[in-house]
Amino acid sequence: MAIASASIAPGGLRALLRSRRTRAGLLNAAPIVLYLLILFVYPIFGTLLLSLKGENGGLTLHWYADALSGSNFEVLLTTLRISGETAVLSLLIGFVLAYAVSRLRPVWAGLVMVIVVVPHFISALVRTYGWIILLGEHGLVNNLLVKLHLPGTPFSLLYNELGVIIGTTSVMLPYTVLVLYGVMRSVDRRLLAAAASMGAGRLVTFRRVYLPLVAPGMATAGLLSFILCLGYYLTPALMGGPKQTVVASLIDQQVMKQNQWNGAAALGVILLLLTFAGLLLLRLASRIGASARTRRAA
């Protein structure tokens, strides 16, 4: 992308290059920019081209028509549904935990955040396996529920949507907690005290003062877990049933088992477009948050 600076007028470019600090900057940025152009941007463009290529070489949209019809379309809906459910759950649970941590003394908050962050750095595959052991018919959770003599036990918690959601939520939760904790820590407590001093009840203070202050952070956290969930198929593949097939597992199947690269490429591009839409919303949310901050500061 540094090369794109050619859009600056030639004379200006030469002047820029003459500056020693600029030359050093371009030289140092070149390796990673080239690396990512070759092994990240180019492959994605390759995928895009392949998804538009017909059997006899011409351009076609029929791979997209395939990807958006019949059972494939249902897989897309499943992906959106699972991502949405996961985003809402990890947002709600993350809100409770981040709120509790933001009220703790720094030492305790640090300790709790270690419990949040360490699992984040442990392979999601391994954590998913832990859930498979836990949620099985004779797993720890069902044994506990049977001992409590709950009606209907043992529950089937695995190889259905419930199992998938439990797994994906535990994978996405550290992200939402980290984002929300950062936002909540920066809330000025004096604003809440001021609201209370002017006679606002606790619920009113929460709804009218606290929630608007943390709302942009909530939007970021929710969208982030939604985006990250879109392309994630480890947990749905291992903890779900056939009804929990997501787009990413379909891509994997088409490439590995059916040698259907064009179809897989079209699915990949659809996933990419959904991610871009999510990122756009994320950007919008952070912009609204920033403008709200400056308004408060004024």
Add this chain to the structure above:
Amino acid sequence: MIGLRSTWTGRITLTIASALILVFLALPIVLIVVTSFGSDALGAFPPQSWTLGWYRAIFADGSKWPAALSLSALVATITTVFSVGLGITAATALTRSELPLRSAVYGLVLAPLLIPQVVIALGLFLIFEPASMLGSPLAIALGHTVLAAPIAVMILVATLRGIDERLEDAAASMGAGRATIARRITFPLAAPGIVAAAIFSFITSFDEFFIAQFLSTTNTTTLPVQVFNVLEFDADPTVTAVSALLIAVAVLALVLIGLARWLGAGKQSGLLPVEPAAGIAVSGGETV
């Protein structure tokens, strides 16, 4: 929440809820570690009796784990070298020079962390398959660097920003050349950050699944791909012990990073660097 918290019942409810959430996060991990020492590796909890047998079975004759383990270690080592090299130059460019289109460069660097990994994996498959490089450790490492280098850049940008540039200016004013400044001033101060970047790159590659899955062949699989295959197709009880090993490697890595920061300088505050995770949240170039 504020209403809840201010009353005793509210406070207790919030505490219990948070404790349950922490259990929710930690339980799967603790369970795997405990179960891996139990005689019935796939079942009852708590185990009836204890054994180290599953760990011995990992390295027994005819086991497929040692090959996967050494492939993963090799790939992760190559990835670490690439990522730290790319990371140091990129972080220098981003923090120590005038860079045209700086936020575009930073955006490009962070993009691989937000794009679905399965899409990156598919793209890499499409270029490595025609080159018949599937299953090659180098191909997998080249792919892993796409994910690990951005993390290394983020850590090193934060590290270089934390170093007082006036120290470098002072050395320059006393006649030190650029190489001397880098060697005698910047490098020693940045060492803990470089160690952290290296360890994070290693662990990112060591745990990575999607790219490895697409670039593996049936004969060459990395450890996570092997674990996935076992979980999906056949129930091999040694997988619990292998998972516990993966946990141990991650925890060891985090301890080492904490140690490097603690030894490196008193000025660092946190024990665990959360920048990589939190940095993803501030997408785009806002942080630059």
